[in-house]
Amino acid sequence: MANFSSDENLQAVMHYQNGSESMKSIAKSLGLHHTVLLHWIRQYEHHGEEVFKKSYTPYSVQDKLDVLHYIKEHGTSIRETAAVFNIASHSTILSW
Incomplete structure (x- = not known):
């Protein structure tokens, strides 16, 4: 997988977020698995552009x-918790 800049x-x-294309379609056009894009989206929702x-x-x-x-108390997935x-x-969490 290629590295992407912050802007990318x-x-x-x-x-x-514009809603004109599906997550899977966008991920495919970038050469990503859709779960990577989903992780970026969740991170953005929790923390913004920073x-x-x-x-x-x-x-x-x-x-x-x-x-x-937090995982134990809230029952969140590893991916959601990372976000x-x-x-x-x-x-990273899996290695802990």
Whole structure:
């Protein structure tokens, strides 16, 4: 999968939000699996445009515990939780 710039991520989300094309169609045109685009959309809904600004985030033990506790308490999926906590990849949570 190719890396996308912050602007490209935002444009893809805005394209979907405009409602003229399906998520799967947009994802296919970008060479993405539709779940990747869905993750971008969820991140945007929770955090706005700032979510696409790239940065490395070290997670403390307490951060990890807070995320895992949130999953347990709210019954959210790994992907949804990653969006809520602005974690770039749900697989990060899986490794905890």
